[in-house]
Amino acid sequence: MIELRTPREIEEMRPAGRFVAETLQAVREAARPGVNLLELDALAHRRIKERGAESCYIDYHPSFGASPFGKVICTSVNDAVLHGLPHDYTLADGDLLSIDFAVAVDGWVSDSAISFVVGESSSSGRAEADAKLIRTTEIALDAGIAAAQPGKKIGDISAAIAAVAREAGYSINTDFGGHGVGRTMHGDPHVPNDGRAGRGFPLRPGLVIAIEPWFLETTDEIYTDDDGWTLRSTDGSRGAHSEHTIAITADGPIVLTARD
Numbered sequence: 716m717i718e719l720r721t722p723r724e725i726e727e728m729r730p731a732g733r734f735v736a737e738t739l740q741a742v743r744e745a746a747r748p749g750v751n752l753l754e755l756d757a758l759a760h761r762r763i764k765e766r767g768a769e770s771c772y773i774d775y776h777p778s779f780g781a782s783p784f785g786k787v788i789c790t791s792v793n794d795a796v797l798h799g800l801p802h803d804y805t806l807a808d809g810d811l812l813s814i815d816f817a818v819a820v821d822g823w824v825s826d827s828a829i830s831f832v833v834g835e836s837s838s839s840g841r842a843e844a845d846a847k848l849i850r851t852t853e854i855a856l857d858a859g860i861a862a863a864q865p866g867k868k869i870g871d872i873s874a875a876i877a878a879v880a881r882e883a884g885y886s887i888n889t890d891f892g893g894h895g896v897g898r899t900m901h902g903d904p905h906v907p908n909d910g911r912a913g914r915g916f917p918l919r920p921g922l923v924i925a926i927e928p929w930f931l932e933t934t935d936e937i938y939t940d941d942d943g944w945t946l947r948s949t950d951g952s953r954g955a956h957s958e959h960t961i962a963i964t965a966d967g968p969i970v971l972t973a974r975d
């Protein structure tokens with residue numbers, strides 16, 4: 716079922732979006748060489764407790780999961796791209812890290828993800844390729860948001876994302892994509908990262924969705940790590956992921972998880 720939110724409800728969703736944005740910023744600042752992924756998870760967990768927010772991940776236990784997720788952020792490093800389960804790993808200079816974070820504040824969920832290179836990687840031979848991959852997910856996200864206008868369709872968002880990926884030379888895996896966001900983290904409609912413009916569910920004012928392009932450098936195939944969660948590229952190439960939760964209004968999209 717697809718639920719539309721009133722302008723007042725969209726206003727009520729803003730604190731969750733702001734908290735998600737601020738926490739991602741804090742985690743990014745803490746993610747330096749020598750820092751363990753478990754420390755980043757603990758930092759986010761502390762912030763959740765202080766804020767009185769509720770993690771969408773910690774008890775998350777879908778049919779494909781071996782057990783509840785047990786952590787509050789996803790940390791996907793290098794060849795990992797989505798659903799990275801934080802584990803005992805110390806970040807190194809030049810690691811490509813994606814952080815995904817979703818919580819409820821006052822009963823409303825927001826969901827956002829960022830990717831960045833840890834440390835001063837400019838000396839690494841990978842710097843240019845990583846920057847392009849990350850930048851492409853950000854440009855695709857911006858293009859998807861720009862397409863999220865009232866009167867358009869979900870397929871317009873999908874087509875805008877896919878056009879950016881193809882232009883940059885990346886292929887697209889549509890197994891995982893964006894989704895409705897509201898009282899829970901994953902609702903209808905599905906927002907695929909590829910599709911046909913003018914098709915799909917109409918974008919009406921009040922629709923709140925997460926848009927989340929993710930690409931791998933040289934493949935579109937993934938496999939699940941032995942931890943039962945982390946999704947990695949089959950060829951070892953790196954991945955990046957950018958996500959915002961947006962509300963469609965009569966005046967256009969509002970990015971609820973916008974960072975300063």
Ligand code: MG
Pocket residue numbers: 815816817826827828925927958
């Ligand atoms: Mg997310």
